[in-house]
Amino acid sequence: MSSVQPDKVSAAVWQWRDRERLRAGEIISHRRRRVLIQSSVALTLGATMLLLGYFSTSVYVHLFKRVGTIASCVGVTLFVIGNLIPGLYDGMDRFVAWSAQAVGRVLNWILLTPFFYLCFLPARLILLAKGRDPMTRKCPSDETTFWIPRPPRRDEHFTKQY
Amino acid sequence: MNILGISAYYHDSAAALVNDSGIVAAAQEERFTRKKHDSGFPTNAIRYCLAEGGVTEAKLDAVVFYDKPIAKFARLLETYFSVAPRGLRQFVSLLPVWVKQRLWIPMEIEESLESCGIKNIDKMFFAEHHESHAASAFYPSPFESAAILTMDGVGEWATSAIGRGQGNKLEILQDLKYPHSLGLLYSAFTYFAGFRVNSGEYKLMGLAPYGQPKYTDLIYKNLLDLREDGSFRLNMDYFGYLDGVTMTNDRFADLFGGPARRAESEISQREMDMARSIQEVTEEIVIRMARHARKLTGEKNLCLAGGVALNCVANGRLLREGIFDHIWMQPAAGDAGGALGAALIVAHAVKNLPRPADNQHDRMKGSYLGPDFPDDETEMYLKANGYTAEKLSPAEWAPTLAKLIDEQKVVGLVQGRMEFGPRALGGRSIIGDARSPKMQSVMNLKIKYRESFRPFAPACLEERVGDYFDLKEPSPYMLLVAPVREDRRKKPEGWETMAIRDRVNQERSDVPAITHVDYSARVQTVSRDTNPRFYDLIKEFEKRTGYGIVINTSFNVRGEPIVCTPEDAYRCFMRTEMDCLVLGSFLLRKENQPEWKEKANWRQDYVLD
Numbered sequence: 220m221s222s223v224q225p226d227k228v229s230a231a232v233w234q235w236r237d238r239e240r241l242r243a244g245e246i247i248s249h250r251r252r253r254v255l256i257q258s259s260v261a262l263t264l265g266a267t268m269l270l271l272g273y274f275s276t277s278v279y280v281h282l283f284k285r286v287g288t289i290a291s292c293v294g295v296t297l298f299v300i301g302n303l304i305p306g307l308y309d310g311m312d313r314f315v316a317w318s319a320q321a322v323g324r325v326l327n328w329i330l331l332t333p334f335f336y337l338c339f340l341p342a343r344l345i346l347l348a349k350g351r352d353p354m355t356r357k358c359p360s361d362e363t364t365f366w367i368p369r370p371p372r373r374d375e376h377f378t379k380q381y
Numbered sequence: 382m383n384i385l386g387i388s389a390y391y392h393d394s395a396a397a398l399v400n401d402s403g404i405v406a407a408a409q410e411e412r413f414t415r416k417k418h419d420s421g422f423p424t425n426a427i428r429y430c431l432a433e434g435g436v437t438e439a440k441l442d443a444v445v446f447y448d449k450p451i452a453k454f455a456r457l458l459e460t461y462f463s464v465a466p467r468g469l470r471q472f473v474s475l476l477p478v479w480v481k482q483r484l485w486i487p488m489e490i491e492e493s494l495e496s497c498g499i500k501n502i503d504k505m506f507f508a509e510h511h512e513s514h515a516a517s518a519f520y521p522s523p524f525e526s527a528a529i530l531t532m533d534g535v536g537e538w539a540t541s542a543i544g545r546g547q548g549n550k551l552e553i554l555q556d557l558k559y560p561h562s563l564g565l566l567y568s569a570f571t572y573f574a575g576f577r578v579n580s581g582e583y584k585l586m587g588l589a590p591y592g593q594p595k596y597t598d599l600i601y602k603n604l605l606d607l608r609e610d611g612s613f614r615l616n617m618d619y620f621g622y623l624d625g626v627t628m629t630n631d632r633f634a635d636l637f638g639g640p641a642r643r644a645e646s647e648i649s650q651r652e653m654d655m656a657r658s659i660q661e662v663t664e665e666i667v668i669r670m671a672r673h674a675r676k677l678t679g680e681k682n683l684c685l686a687g688g689v690a691l692n693c694v695a696n697g698r699l700l701r702e703g704i705f706d707h708i709w710m711q712p713a714a715g716d717a718g719g720a721l722g723a724a725l726i727v728a729h730a731v732k733n734l735p736r737p738a739d740n741q742h743d744r745m746k747g748s749y750l751g752p753d754f755p756d757d758e759t760e761m762y763l764k765a766n767g768y769t770a771e772k773l774s775p776a777e778w779a780p781t782l783a784k785l786i787d788e789q790k791v792v793g794l795v796q797g798r799m800e801f802g803p804r805a806l807g808g809r810s811i812i813g814d815a816r817s818p819k820m821q822s823v824m825n826l827k828i829k830y831r832e833s834f835r836p837f838a839p840a841c842l843e844e845r846v847g848d849y850f851d852l853k854e855p856s857p858y859m860l861l862v863a864p865v866r867e868d869r870r871k872k873p874e875g876w877e878t879m880a881i882r883d884r885v886n887q888e889r890s891d892v893p894a895i896t897h898v899d900y901s902a903r904v905q906t907v908s909r910d911t912n913p914r915f916y917d918l919i920k921e922f923e924k925r926t927g928y929g930i931v932i933n934t935s936f937n938v939r940g941e942p943i944v945c946t947p948e949d950a951y952r953c954f955m956r957t958e959m960d961c962l963v964l965g966s967f968l969l970r971k972e973n974q975p976e977w978k979e980k981a982n983w984r985q986d987y988v989l990d
Binding site: 226227228229230231232233235236323327328331332335336339340342343346352353354355356357358359360363364365366367368369371372377378379380381 | 605
């Protein structure tokens with residue numbers, strides 16, 4: 220675009236010259252990486268299952284073969300679509316991400332609800348029984364001041380996350 | 382020595398770089414990502430700071446995070462221990478974020494720095510939240526020694542703190558603890574008035590003059606237990622933030638006679654009265670806290686930081702009360718400033734960097750700590766895109782712009798380094814004629830696309846401040862509200878009996894565009910030392926008109942972060958009805974620009990605040 224090089228600050232935070240090219244390049248390389256990883260995983264799984272299906276003596280050989288075939292097909296499809304029809308791949312990717320997020324949200328509730336009640340409720344009851352109020356919710360209160368004196372800093376103060 | 386400070390994950394992420402000679406750079410992440418109040422990890426701001434300081438791997442001595450994440454997490458858990466079986470919704474929404482991200486901050490920092498070419502960090506430090514605020518207030522201040530008062534929503538546990546600074550030493554003496562928080566109290570009213578929390582607080586402050594303090598007694602009687610020394614306890618029966626996902630609850634609504642206002646619906650007198658009432662309560666608390674700080678420390682100077690220190694009405698009253706001889710507010714008083722404070726406290730308290738102070742000049746460099754884009758770069762950008770611009774020589778620059786303002790043009794101004802903090806101070810500003818009676822509504826509705834009640838701030842020559850306002854101190858960071866001088870005020874017929882909402886359309890002074898309905902103004906004094914170009918512009922305007930004062934508002938539209946690059950500025954310029962744009966030495970006139978092709982729904986890019 221230009222023969223003059225941008226200064227160091229512009230180069231760091233205002234890459235207007237190559238932005239479109241860089242952004243397109245980034246999107247393409249990001250997609251390629253994802254396609255490669257996803258199809259490799261699916262194909263490896265498929266190959267493993269098919270090998271198990273043909274060489275194993277397990278009662279599940281049919282299942283292995285079926286899963287192996289499906290996984291291999293998914294791997295090949297992902298590879299082909301990801302490289303030849305990127306628009307379709309991006310749409311599928313967004314849908315999977317959205318679904319995963321929705322499933323994640325549901326799972327959060329399923330897993331965290333019992334955890335919350337099993338962990339915090341008994342502790343609350345113990346605190347109540349002991350008459351403790353860590354959130355100092357007594358209001359109004361008869362204390363003359365609510366300012367709390369600070370102890371001096373410890374030596375390791377700045378190196379700790381707590 | 383180079384120390385990088387980082388604040389992130391709550392709101393207004395930022396990075397700051399400090400070296401032996403002082404503050405090198407500081408910027409908020411939102412300016413680069415174009416996402417207002419961006420709370421994500423400030424990778425772009427870090428990249429900028431390192432580029433500005435020319436810092437490479439070998440030269441970075443330490444990285445400091447502005448709070449202590451594990452202590453914050455412990456507070457969160459302790460909250461649930463105190464409120465269970467309530468609090469489940471909040472717990473389910475917050476825990477995954479903590480487990481996934483906020484508990485792994487050292488790794489995030491390493492990853493981010495790696496993307497900036499820095500692979501090994503020798504030292505990583507963690508300051509306390511209010512300690513970072515206190516450091517951001519004291520270390521750059523002009524004072525050799527001072528009392529420090531910090532007030533915000535909440536850090537780890539502290540919600541307000543009083544400290545003392547002397548030389549390069551700083552200690553926190555007392556604090557108030559969560560959930561009793563002045564910042565959260567103000568935010569609760571912000572939420573109830575239908576504005577966004579952590580964003581709309583300044584709107585509530587601007588709304589206050591339209592109301593009457595009808596609810597003040599109600600607030601004192603029901604919502605808080607206030608002591609003479611400014612310490613208080615909130616009645617948590619009325620607030621939702623401890624165990625819910627909203628700031629207030631049904632009891633709060635019952636107390637104020639109905640549910641919270643829905644965002645973007647019409648503002649009623651109730652919201653105005655509530656705004657005025659909570660403003661008065663806030664001012665009273667701040668003043669009592671300041672008196673206590675004076676008594677506790679014996680200092681005659683005060684430094685302020687934390688989000689509440691952005692309440693410039695309270696700051697103005699604090700100054701007028703005369704509790705302290707001088708007060709100084711950190712311009713980036715919110716969480717963004719925590720990045721700077723974190724870097725400074727490690728530089729001074731850990732690395733023992735000496736701190737020069739002359740009791741006159743602060744070390745914030747006018748808060749112009751962000752990126753500057755040279756004319757060469759701007760010229761290439763303009764040429765590459767076919768935008769028509771005229772280059773002004775240094776001698777032409779100020780007179781040309783002063784003439785445009787005098788001709789009632791609205792001018793977008795991008796020159797010099799970008800400001801650090803929420804205020805535009807002449808580096809990324811929109812300026813106009815303060816004498817114009819129409820300018821307030823023109824700028825609000827056609828340029829900023831925001832509510833018509835919102836006032837504009839004046840930027841005036843430092844030496845002329847007394848000619849316009851009852852203010853004796855400089856206010857370089859637009860953090861003081863002062864009354865317009867009595868002799869400049871105009872009281873139209875029936876003013877005394879006029880409904881305060883009708884007063885907005887009246888000409889209230891000879892500088893009506895910057896005079897709020899209560900005759901106040903949020904003043905910026907401009908000094909030649911910190912921003913010579915902006916100073917010269919106003920000086921030229923004074924030569925033409927006799928008025929050394931202009932409107933100065935931030936260069937953005939509603940919901941958009943203040944512009945950073947010339948490209949951001951050009952986009953905003955073409956989207957609005959601004960007349961001219963100044964990019965360094967270049968002047969662009971709207972009528973000369975090629976047709977702007979824009980998607981019709983561009984405003985949806987920004988979340989309304």
